Amino acid sequence: MSTRNLDTLMAPRSVVAIGASERPGSVGAAVTHNLLAGGFQGEIYMVNRKGGTIAGRTAFKRVSDLPEPADLAVIMTPAETIPSLIVALGEAGTRTAVVISAGPGSGPDAGVVNARWRQRLLNAAKPYLLRIVGPNCIGYAAPRLGLNASFGPTRLKGGRIAAIAQSGAVLAGLADWGVAQGIGFSHLISMGDMADVDFGDVLDMLARDYETRAVLMYVEGITNARKFMSAARGVARVKPVIVLKGGRHAAAAQATASHTGSMAGSAAVYDAAFARAGLVRVLGLGELFDAAETLGYGIALRNERLAILTNGGGAGIIATDLLMDEGGELATLLPRSIGNLDKQMPRGWSRANPVDIVGDADGARYAAALNGLADDRGVGAVLAMNVPTALTSSVEAARAIVSAAGTKVVPVIGCWIGGPEAQAGRHVLHEAGIPAYDTPLRAVRGFMHLVEYRRGQRALQRTPPSVPEVRSDTDLVRSIVQAALAQKRSVLTEPEAKRVLAAYGVPVVPTEVARDAAGAAAAAVRIGFPVAVKILSRDITHKTDVGGVALDLMSEQAVLDAVREMTGKILVMANKARIDGFVVQPMIRRPHAVELILGAAEDAVFGPIILVGHGGVAAEVIDDKALALPPLDPVLAEDALSRTRVDRLLRGYRDRAPADRSAVGEVMIRLSQLIADVGEIAELDINPLLADADGVIALDARIVVRRPQKGPERAARFAIRPYPVELETEIEHRGEKLRLRPIRPDDEPMLQAFTRRMTPEDVRMRFFGPLREMSHELAARLTQIDYDREMAFLLLEGGGELVGVGRLVADPDFQQGEFALTVASDRQGRGYGELLLRHVLQYGKSRGMKRVVGHVLRENSRMLELAKHLGFRREGGRSGEPDIRLIKSLASV
Numbered sequence: 001m002s003t004r005n006l007d008t009l010m011a012p013r014s015v016v017a018i019g020a021s022e023r024p025g026s027v028g029a030a031v032t033h034n035l036l037a038g039g040f041q042g043e044i045y046m047v048n049r050k051g052g053t054i055a056g057r058t059a060f061k062r063v064s065d066l067p068e069p070a071d072l073a074v075i076m077t078p079a080e081t082i083p084s085l086i087v088a089l090g091e092a093g094t095r096t097a098v099v100i101s102a103g104p105g106s107g108p109d110a111g112v113v114n115a116r117w118r119q120r121l122l123n124a125a126k127p128y129l130l131r132i133v134g135p136n137c138i139g140y141a142a143p144r145l146g147l148n149a150s151f152g153p154t155r156l157k158g159g160r161i162a163a164i165a166q167s168g169a170v171l172a173g174l175a176d177w178g179v180a181q182g183i184g185f186s187h188l189i190s191m192g193d194m195a196d197v198d199f200g201d202v203l204d205m206l207a208r209d210y211e212t213r214a215v216l217m218y219v220e221g222i223t224n225a226r227k228f229m230s231a232a233r234g235v236a237r238v239k240p241v242i243v244l245k246g247g248r249h250a251a252a253a254q255a256t257a258s259h260t261g262s263m264a265g266s267a268a269v270y271d272a273a274f275a276r277a278g279l280v281r282v283l284g285l286g287e288l289f290d291a292a293e294t295l296g297y298g299i300a301l302r303n304e305r306l307a308i309l310t311n312g313g314g315a316g317i318i319a320t321d322l323l324m325d326e327g328g329e330l331a332t333l334l335p336r337s338i339g340n341l342d343k344q345m346p347r348g349w350s351r352a353n354p355v356d357i358v359g360d361a362d363g364a365r366y367a368a369a370l371n372g373l374a375d376d377r378g379v380g381a382v383l384a385m386n387v388p389t390a391l392t393s394s395v396e397a398a399r400a401i402v403s404a405a406g407t408k409v410v411p412v413i414g415c416w417i418g419g420p421e422a423q424a425g426r427h428v429l430h431e432a433g434i435p436a437y438d439t440p441l442r443a444v445r446g447f448m449h450l451v452e453y454r455r456g457q458r459a460l461q462r463t464p465p466s467v468p469e470v471r472s473d474t475d476l477v478r479s480i481v482q483a484a485l486a487q488k489r490s491v492l493t494e495p496e497a498k499r500v501l502a503a504y505g506v507p508v509v510p511t512e513v514a515r516d517a518a519g520a521a522a523a524a525v526r527i528g529f530p531v532a533v534k535i536l537s538r539d540i541t542h543k544t545d546v547g548g549v550a551l552d553l554m555s556e557q558a559v560l561d562a563v564r565e566m567t568g569k570i571l572v573m574a575n576k577a578r579i580d581g582f583v584v585q586p587m588i589r590r591p592h593a594v595e596l597i598l599g600a601a602e603d604a605v606f607g608p609i610i611l612v613g614h615g616g617v618a619a620e621v622i623d624d625k626a627l628a629l630p631p632l633d634p635v636l637a638e639d640a641l642s643r644t645r646v647d648r649l650l651r652g653y654r655d656r657a658p659a660d661r662s663a664v665g666e667v668m669i670r671l672s673q674l675i676a677d678v679g680e681i682a683e684l685d686i687n688p689l690l691a692d693a694d695g696v697i698a699l700d701a702r703i704v705v706r707r708p709q710k711g712p713e714r715a716a717r718f719a720i721r722p723y724p725v726e727l728e729t730e731i732e733h734r735g736e737k738l739r740l741r742p743i744r745p746d747d748e749p750m751l752q753a754f755t756r757r758m759t760p761e762d763v764r765m766r767f768f769g770p771l772r773e774m775s776h777e778l779a780a781r782l783t784q785i786d787y788d789r790e791m792a793f794l795l796l797e798g799g800g801e802l803v804g805v806g807r808l809v810a811d812p813d814f815q816q817g818e819f820a821l822t823v824a825s826d827r828q829g830r831g832y833g834e835l836l837l838r839h840v841l842q843y844g845k846s847r848g849m850k851r852v853v854g855h856v857l858r859e860n861s862r863m864l865e866l867a868k869h870l871g872f873r874r875e876g877g878r879s880g881e882p883d884i885r886l887i888k889s890l891a892s893v
Helices: 027-037 079-092 110-128 168-181 199-207 225-236 259-263 266-277 285-295 313-325 335-344 363-374 394-403 420-431 440-461 474-486 494-503 517-527 556-573 634-642 661-677 711-715 745-757 760-767 776-783 832-846 861-869
Strands: 014-018 043-047 057-060 072-075 096-099 131-133 139-142 147-150 158-165 185-190 214-219 241-245 280-282 305-310 381-386 412-416 512-514 531-536 549-553 581-586 594-603 607-614 625-628 681-692 695-698 701-705 729-733 736-742 790-797 802-810 816-823 851-857 873-875 883-889
Touching (some): 014 027, 027 043, 072 079, 168 214, 225 241, 225 440, 266 280, 313 381, 335 363, 363 394, 381 394, 412 420, 474 494, 474 661, 494 531, 494 701, 517 556, 607 661, 661 695, 760 816, 816 832, 851 861, 861 883
Parallel strands (some): 014 043, 072 096, 096 131, 158 214, 214 241, 381 412
Antiparallel strands (some): 594 607, 681 695, 736 790, 851 883
């Protein structure tokens, strides 16, 4: 739905426990005890149908008996009572309820019964806009407020990490681990069955929560992919999100008509989605805890190279091996750094990284070594390791690390190996805000989580180059698809599939179709030998499985013999298949080419996906693939390709020249555009796509089609909304031709140049302060939008020069949008501002927004006058405030 009314979950002033109890062993008693023991400063009310007192407090029999409406309700009563309780809470004015109770269903029809019950809850809540967390969850806690409305662990510590989990057991484990490690939480949210509030809602909420520094997530399933991706990408830009996906090996959706469909399992799609959103993915609870420990402390690496400081050579070697195994990089110390350390370290120190300062190292030696490493700018972080010995104190070493000046300069991760003595040292580090682990593996993984987060941040900000525009004949593709559907065929023939690819600029091998052996021989003569001949049948999915492919045929007689043999095999192996003819193609002689598979399929949750990997007949056996969520650009295509093993071959080796990897990326982008333009394409394979130094060529292709989706279902196919080409328009304005189009990621250089042309005063009016140069980070944020919640329109003159930008950012429930407007300093006074703002208002209305707001500096008289002219009203603007808030209802637009 949205974040509406979830502020009463984040910071309630009062809570009511419905089903409160003192009966030992009951959920009501556990929640009641936790509520009263947490130290919550707001009002806590109890409701129990028997009345009386509970824990010395009055127990009200009904919600209507409460002296005031509670901000937050926690419900633990039997399932059949809850719909009427939701109505009573809504009527009283409560706007958020955590439903701990599970549904009433049991046995074989439990799913249907519980689904109907959840819908009854939503129907009861809807008239009051009351939000429901759960049902079937362990509750909610905000430890920094002293609020524990759950039946999880009692003792919770306030902190800066938010934990969200679909599993109550996982959330309880996280909470208890935090107690043991001295790590606190800002929020602990048990999602349960997510009848209403889902991951997207909670991430939107946490993105704006300044008390939360990092987010931990345990996910079993996503309910609204587009909302989740928008929210996840938004929060990941400002704070780390660490996600553990449960059920990674659940059976994938049935999609077996193509190689792509069978290779794209659900876990791989989730991984691709998480990567696209910039989330840090982990594979187990232990790794989730470790990631929380490093990322939760807010550590920022100087670079991605690690220095290892240790009092034990073996421990340093183990850590180095683990770092290499995890794909990390060991820092190479500068000669100057080695020289400086040489003056302070004993004769036997390692004089290299790992920095082994010998087993008798005391606190002073640790501090000196750390300070020396901090002065080396090639060191991105230091892993300080200690193994207890009888010669020195591990606690003293930890205190020295904490007090060393270098700790303030370079990020430090601790690894104190051992039992009670090491545990005491780890406690010292934890108390000082330094993550500390008990094994080298956990410490190295903690560092690599920081690296992954840093790389994810860079990935969110990379600017793709412009893609050369290739003419796409969408009408031709639609006519081919419609003809197949009219014949009640779900699979295009190979020649049809290649015509589709060629229509979108994908190089394909020349192809002729023959009806019989004689026709195939004649086609081979026209093409020139050697040739390949393949069966053409609407009933055969994979031709090689039934002997339907013959290669390297050198003569007419060879073609005739091959067709006869092929026909005989098919009559035996696929005797019900109709033979529609034969396909004849030249043999492509590219001896150094690498066989790839490229494809598209549709995931049940995230919609269309693109696959790239090792191709050929053994593609599924080799299982070397990477998935990406469209739409794609050159950066995203390159990222997916680099995650495959076959990419090592594409980069060249020995006497093999590197293949044209950019050409592979271009094909991925073309496929992304094809499935966006033609929603009837359900699955697509190019296998093999040959790639070498001369480019790429598709030898075989298969496309599965289906009846077109309609209305909202089709519009919401993509988890990430593709570039909305339908919003491009050309207009006449005061005798000149102008172009309006949505912004694209590759517009970053143009936007930066546009800002440089603006006067300092105009820059101040737009950004509410001076801006000497638009940074890459800001320009990336303004150009890399999701086209769903955020839209920016560029106004371009006939020659393509940017003269204005109008932007609209919707809140999560699309009730309101905030606009921003910029017109080039040398183009003001021509009516461009009014043109842009009217366009933005019309767009907001088309998306269902009720109103548009904006913030304008009080001295920006031109903008204030334009807003008045268009019917905006002023709000605020009190003395001393620098800006005025403008509001306009879109009902009259």
